[in-house]
Each structure stands twice: as C-alpha cells, then as structure tokens.
Amino acid sequence: MSSAEPPSIATWMLEHWTPGTRSDALAGDLLEEFRSGRTGRTRAWYWRQVLAAIAIGCFHEILDRGAALLFAILWASIAPAWLLIVVAVEQRFNLIAGSRQMDFPWSTASDTGFLLGANLLFIWAGILLYLIPHLWFRRSLSVRLLARGVMASIPVVVAVSAALILLPMQFLHNDTTLHPTFESVSAHAIARMNPNDIRQLHPWRKTVEQHGKSTMNQSGDGTFNVIVRPGNAITDMHKWALLTRLPFLLCELFTLWGITSRLRKRSAETRA
Amino acid sequence: MILLAVIRLGEEAYGVPICRELETYRGRDVSVGSVYAALERLEAKGLVSSSLGDPTPERGGKAKRYFRVTSTGLRQVHETRRVLSKLWHALPELKENAHEQR
Numbered sequence: 001m002s003s004a005e006p007p008s009i010a011t012w013m014l015e016h017w018t019p020g021t022r023s024d025a026l027a028g029d030l031l032e033e034f035r036s037g038r039t040g041r042t043r044a045w046y047w048r049q050v051l052a053a054i055a056i057g058c059f060h061e062i063l064d065r066g067a068a069l070l071f072a073i074l075w076a077s078i079a080p081a082w083l084l085i086v087v088a089v090e091q092r093f094n095l096i097a098g099s100r101q102m103d104f105p106w107s108t109a110s111d112t113g114f115l116l117g118a119n120l121l122f123i124w125a126g127i128l129l130y131l132i133p134h135l136w137f138r139r140s141l142s143v144r145l146l147a148r149g150v151m152a153s154i155p156v157v158v159a160v161s162a163a164l165i166l167l168p169m170q171f172l173h174n175d176t177t178l179h180p181t182f183e184s185v186s187a188h189a190i191a192r193m194n195p196n197d198i199r200q201l202h203p204w205r206k207t208v209e210q211h212g213k214s215t216m217n218q219s220g221d222g223t224f225n226v227i228v229r230p231g232n233a234i235t236d237m238h239k240w241a242l243l244t245r246l247p248f249l250l251c252e253l254f255t256l257w258g259i260t261s262r263l264r265k266r267s268a269e270t271r272a
Numbered sequence: 273m274i275l276l277a278v279i280r281l282g283e284e285a286y287g288v289p290i291c292r293e294l295e296t297y298r299g300r301d302v303s304v305g306s307v308y309a310a311l312e313r314l315e316a317k318g319l320v321s322s323s324l325g326d327p328t329p330e331r332g333g334k335a336k337r338y339f340r341v342t343s344t345g346l347r348q349v350h351e352t353r354r355v356l357s358k359l360w361h362a363l364p365e366l367k368e369n370a371h372e373q374r
Contacts, residue, residue, distance in 0.1 A: 011332075018305075025324070026308050028334025029287030033304070035330060036288075040301070053305025060309050 006034045007043055010050040017054045019061040026053055068130065068256040075126040076249035080241050081234050086118040120157055123251045124150050130256055135263075145259075153255040160247045273297070274310050275349055278320060278339050286325070286336040311339055319345035 014027050030049055034041050062069065089095070099110035131149050135141040277293040278285045287304055290311075294302045314320045325336040341349070 024334050025287060025337035026304060028327075028331035028336065029291070029304055031332045031334065032288050032330060033291070045301075049304055052303040053308070056303065056305045056309050060312075 004035070006031060006046040010047050014050045014053060018057045065257060065260050067134070068260055069253065071126070071130045072249055072252035072256060075129075075252050076245040078234050079122065079248040080236060080244050082122045083118075083244065086115075090114070116157075119248070120153075123153055123157060123248060123255075126248075126252050127153055127255055127259075130252075131259065134260075149255065149259045152258055153251055156251050156254045160250050274307065275314065275319065275341060275345055279341050279346075279349065283338075285339045290339070314345070315339075318342060319348055 011027060011031075014030070015023050018026060030046065030053075034046050095114065099107060101107070102110070127149050128146065131146055132141065135145055273294060274290065277290050277297075281289050281293060287308065291302050291304055291307055294307065311320060311322070315322055319342060320339050321342050322337050322339050325338055327333045327335045
C-alpha cells in the first residue's frame with residue numbers, strides 16, 4: 001500500500017536533474033501511475049523509477065554529446081603547451097614589458113588581461129575548430145551561429161577565471177608568499193617565479209629533475225628561467241599540468257554542451 | 273516493441289499506457305525513463321512524432337505527451353515485419369540442416 005503522495009525529494013530530483021525535454025511529461029506519468037493504486041506502486045517503486053530515469057537520461061546525454069566531450073578533453077590536453085608558447089612569444093617580443101613598469105593596479109591589470117586574452121584566443125580557436133565541421137556536416141553552418149558559440153564562451157571564461165582567482169593558494173601548495181591569483185595555475189607565472197617560489201612547487205621540481213623534460217637556467221639577476229618544451233607539456237600529467245587544463249576543459253565543455261543543446265532543440269522544432 | 277505499442281494504443285498513446293502495454297506483454301516491470309529515452313530516439317529518427325496534451329490535476333498539473341507513429345515509422349514497422357517473417361520462415365530449414373549435420 002502506498003501513501004497518497006510520492007516522495008517530494010524524488011520529484012524535485014526528477015524535475016531538475018533529468019536532462020532533455022522529457023522531465024515534465026515523465027514526472028506527470030510517474031505521478032499518475034503512483035496515484036493509480038496499482039499493485040507494487042510504492043514509494044520504493046517511485047524512487048527506483050526516478051533514479052533510473054536520471055541515470056538513463058544522463059547516460060544518453062553523454063552519448064549524444066560524446067564528440068563534444070572528447071574534443072574538449074583533447075583540446076584541453078594541449079593547453080599547457082599553448083601557455084608555454086604564449087610565454088615564449090611574450091618573453092621574446094616583450095609584448096607587455098611597458099605596461100609592467102606602471103603602478104598598481106595597471107601592471108596587474110595588463111598582466112591578467114594579456115593572460116586572459118591568450119586564454120580566450122585558445123578557447124575560441126577550439127570552439128571554431130569543433131563547430132565549423134560540426135555545423136557544416138549538419139548543413140547549418142552560418143556566421144551567426146559561430147558568433148553565438150564564441151560569445152557563449154565569454155561568461156563561462158569569466159566565471160571560471162573568477163573561481164580560479166578565488167581559489168585558495170593552499171590548494172595548490174603551501175607557499176604563503178604568493179597571492180592567490182589566476183597566474184598561480186598558469187605557466188606564465190611558473191616561468192617568472194624566483195628560485196624560492198619554484199622550490200615550493202614540489203611536483204613541478206620533480207618533473208624538472210627526474211624526467212629531464214625541462215631545464216632550469218639561472219640568469220644573471222638571480223632568477224630562474226624555466227624552459228619547457230611544448231611537446232612535453234602535452235604529455236605532462238602532474239598536478240600542476242592537470243590543474244592548468246581544468247579551466248580550459250570546463251570552458252570548452254560548457255560552451256560546446258550549450259551549443260549542441262540549442263542545435264538539437266532547434267532541429268526538433270524544425271521537425272515539429 | 274515500443275512502435276507496436278504506440279500503433280496499438282492509437283490516440284491514447286502516452287507514457288503510462290505505453291508502459292502498461294509493455295509490462296503486459298513482457299510480463300515484468302519497465303522503467304518509464306527508458307521508455308521515454310527510446311521514444312526520444314525514435315522521434316529523432318522521425319519514426320514517431322509527439323504533441324503535448326492539456327495539463328490535468330491528477331498528474332500534478334503536468335501535461336501528457338502523446339506519441340503517434342509517422343508514415344516513415346509505419347513503413348519501418350512493415351519492413352521489419354517482412355524481414356522477421358522471412359527469417360522465421362528460414363529458421364526451420366536451418367534446424368533441419370543442423371539435425372542432418374549431426
């Protein structure tokens with residue numbers, strides 16, 4: 001015998017966690033069946049149905065967007081190499097040397113702006129690289145859709161960047177002399193750190209010493225220049241390298257996920 | 273199976289009766305979520321179409337989603353039936369051959 005109302009938490013989960021457009025009709029069907037009083041329609045049955053619906057919905061959602069997920073992982077995996085290239089270009093041509101001489105907050109703003117711009121460029125390149133063949137294959141390639149995809153990434157990039165700025169430094173290492181800035185997880189900062197700061201990054205130092213993937217040269221002014229080959233950065237799976245990839249993975253994934261959702265909704269409306 | 277259930281139910285083909293129909297013929301409980309996932313795949317392939325009914329109080333104000341087999345879906349059902357019939361007719365011969373080989 002079941003009580004008149006199903007578990008409200010289960011209903012809430014069903015309405016909010018079931019992907020796609022099916023959740024409303026599905027919730028109504030389960031409620032109708034639960035209230036029908038048929039044998040076996042208990043609260044346990046309702047919970048089983050809700051959990052199964054969420055699991056099946058998520059599984060199909062991931063399958064549907066498998067290409068986007070795979071692309072986001074692959075694109076994020078080359079992010080450390082991209083950052084190293086940015087650092088090399090910046091150091092070679094002294095792109096923001098002038099603005100660094102300015103007082104706070106302009107020096108910090110130019111540093112962060114440069115890094116944010118480089119990151120955006122990388123993320124946009126990934127979005128376009130995925131979208132152009134994807135839209136062309138679906139015969140819906142248009143400048144408007146591409147622009148929408150690029151614009152959709154901006155709030156995600158800002159949110160992820162803000163989260164990284166607020167990330168406590170202790171999460172990365174025990175160095176209290178460095179400020180919790182966006183640079184803390186970027187190769188940009190690593191390349192410019194003084195020897196004491198570099199020594200605080202134990203996993204990174206092990207990489208330098210054990211695998212010979214990178215070399216450390218002491219310059220005349222007592223600071224170290226860490227030289228890392230981009231090719232090695234792609235295969236680097238240490239904590240620092242994985243953390244560097246995380247914001248890029250999230251940005252690519254959220255943006256491509258949103259775009260493919262809209263495309264699917266649009267094609268369903270066209271069919272209807 | 274789901275396509276056949278939708279055809280059989282006609283105008284009354286929405287989640288609850290479809291699931292009951294499947295339970296009756298399969299003899300065991302079915303997950304409403306998996307039925308919806310299958311129906312969505314069929315809809316994406318253009319084999320069924322769906323439309324929303326009016327919201328009703330016994331369903332907590334949620335509308336029913338009615339499904340209907342499209343002409344493509346109907347052709348697909350006939351084609352599947354034809355292929356399956358041919359396969360079934362070929363089966364006794366296979367069995368006889370298997371006995372002869374023993």
